[in-house]
Amino acid sequence: MQLGRQILSRHTRSQRTMKLQVGLLIASVTWAAASPFRETRNKLLLVSFDGFRWDYDQDVDTPHMDRLVKDGVKAKYITPPMLTMTSPSHFTTITGRWVEDHEVVHNMMFNTQTNEKVPHKKTLTRSEWWDNGPLPLWITAQNQGLKTASFFYPGGGANYSGQAVNRVLVEKAGHPDDNETEWRQKIDTVMSWFSQEDFDLVTLYYGEPDNVGHTRGPDHPDRKKIVRQIDRTIGYLTEAISRHGMNDSLNVIITSDHGMTTVKKRPLVDEIILNKYVNLLKVASFEILDYGGFGILTPRPGKEQEVFEALSKAPNLTVYRKDDMPESFHLARSRRLPPIVIVADLGFNLNSRFIVYVNKGDHGYHNGEMDMKMIFRAFGPDFKKNFLSEPFDSIHIYPLMCRLLNIQPAPHNGSLKVTQDMLLHSGGPQSVTVSLVTAIFIFMLLLTP
Incomplete structure (x- = not known):
């Protein structure tokens, strides 16, 4: 009887050892396959x-x-x-x-307070x-x-x-x-x-x-x-x-x-000259308006509504108050952008006072x-x-x-x-978590008598 119990005990311990070894192997293999933080990386x-x-x-x-x-x-x-x-x-x-x-927020580095443009x-x-x-x-x-x-x-x-x-x-x-x-x-x-x-x-x-x-x-x-x-x-x-x-x-x-x-140029179209619609010298304290299809402007104190309404009448562009830009732009929360943002229609370039733009192609559009x-x-x-x-x-x-x-x-x-x-x-972090949970579950199941 005692000998039988000893044999059964050794058999049970052997089974548990085997289960433990199999469980550890499964867990390690699962972790190695799933982990995005393994040592070897391309x-x-x-x-x-x-x-x-x-x-x-x-x-x-x-x-x-x-x-x-x-x-x-x-x-x-x-x-x-x-x-x-x-x-x-x-x-x-x-x-x-x-x-x-x-x-x-631009190719040029700028400071609206000092008028620095780099x-x-x-x-x-x-x-x-x-x-x-x-x-x-x-x-x-x-x-x-x-x-x-x-x-x-x-x-x-x-x-x-x-x-x-x-x-x-x-x-x-x-x-x-x-x-x-x-x-x-x-x-x-x-x-x-x-x-x-x-x-x-x-x-x-x-x-x-x-x-x-x-x-x-x-x-x-x-x-x-x-x-x-x-x-x-x-x-x-x-x-x-x-x-x-x-x-x-x-x-x-x-x-x-x-x-x-392709930039649309004269004589085919009338190019945009913003000063035709608003006196920039009188109403703006900062501007980058001679830069393709995207322009920014800081109105002088009390002039924002006047600038917005005047530029809204200009053809071939859309003028935005920064805070009212479409959410899809992901620009409204910027602290750096000035209050007025201008986006030209595709192919039109912005000129502030004179036609100085020479490029035949450009970007900066919607x-x-x-x-x-x-x-x-x-x-x-x-x-x-x-x-x-x-x-x-x-x-x-x-x-x-x-x-x-x-x-x-x-x-x-x-x-x-x-x-x-x-x-x-x-696989990513989520799949790693799932794989680890799966490995732990299998590991615990194998340890169960």
């Missing part, structure tokens, strides 16, 4: 081609971009934020915040313009142990609460935008950062096809020429990834900041206009192949990048739900 390259409209590859032979459609993900198009300008839109992508939250290129190292609370992805990633770099990307040259991006190259004023040899050198540099110096995140910016779109217009043959150059550059990038043996460890997102439209939409391509080990995504707002790129880097995002306005279907493994 690297990420974000490439921006300024002013690349969503349909620029449709009237040009682009074999390398076509190949990416089969090898990765393509979105039908992406909607930039209001404002459809370089600095505001790029900073929305890298922070995941609407413009009214990150407060980079051109775009000179703002790139002015931290007081960029550092308004929301943290860009570089800093959030670095705070979680990752190594990041910015190559000409807007906002990369600033400090955020005293923190700088690990490595930064800032574009200087007058830097040529269209040198194809230099474009390839930039890729070689970035790939060496990944392969030789173990960077986790690099953002890379190109100033085309924005420049040619402005100077020549989006319908000019030179725009098609630069798109072919971009396509060759993308081909060079994919070859460089293979050369460095990083096909299985580097994810790439290729996008833009806004589109481009982000609902199809000419303002932009591209999105992605490929790499974490992306599905031959996947066509429905359109989405650029605000959602940020949580996608955090998921790819396996980091906890800073507060943001985007949602991973919008983009997770393009991933091979779309």
Whole structure:
């Protein structure tokens, strides 16, 4: 009898030990499969081609971009934020915040009290313009142990609460935008950062096809020429990834900041001259009105209603009181924007007193206009192949990048739900929680006698 009990006891202990081992194995495997914070992570390259409209590859032979459609993900198009300008839109992508939250409200840095106006290129190292609370992805990633770099990307040259991006190259004023040899050198540099110096995140910016779109217009043959150059550059990038043996460890997102439209000019149309409708010298204390399709104005004390009513009579534009702008603009809560905001109709540019505008193409218009939409391509080990995504707002790129880097995002306005279907493994914090609960349940069940 005693011997039988001993045998039964040993058998029961053996069963419990086996259950414990199986339970621990299931729990560990479940955690390893689900956790977005595992030690091994793939690297990420974000490439921006300024002013690349969503349909620029449709009237040009682009074999390398076509190949990416089969090898990765393509979105039908992406909607930039209001404002459809370089600095505001790029900073929305890298922070995941609407413009009214990150407060980079123009390409020019300005001060409505002192009338200071700083051109775009000179703002790139002015931290007081960029550092308004929301943290860009570089800093959030670095705070979680990752190594990041910015190559000409807007906002990369600033400090955020005293923190700088690990490595930064800032574009200087007058830097040529269209040198194809230099474009390839930039890729070689970035790939060496990944392969030789173990960077986790690099953002890379190109100033085309924005420049040619402005100077020549989006319908000019030179725009098609630069798109072919971009396509060759993308081909060079994919070859460089293979050369460095990083096909299985580097994810790439290729996008833009806004589109481009043809500017309607005389003699076909009457251009907008705002001083015809209101005496700007008498009623305005601050203005940026000679800047494409978007204008801002601070009326003198007691003149706001007069300015609003007068400009409301001007053709080919819409004037807004900042506080009454559509909620979809996500601009009304901005502290920096002046009280009056003017948005020209598509293709019309704003002139304050004289016609000084020379561009043949521009942006800055309503982000609902199809000419303002932009591209999105992605490929790499974490992306599905031959996947066509429905359109989405650029605000959602940020949580996608955090998921790819396996980091906890800073507060943001985007949602991973919008983009997770393009991933091979779309699990996130919620799926981790579910998986852990499941593992614990199985573990407890196996321990039950």
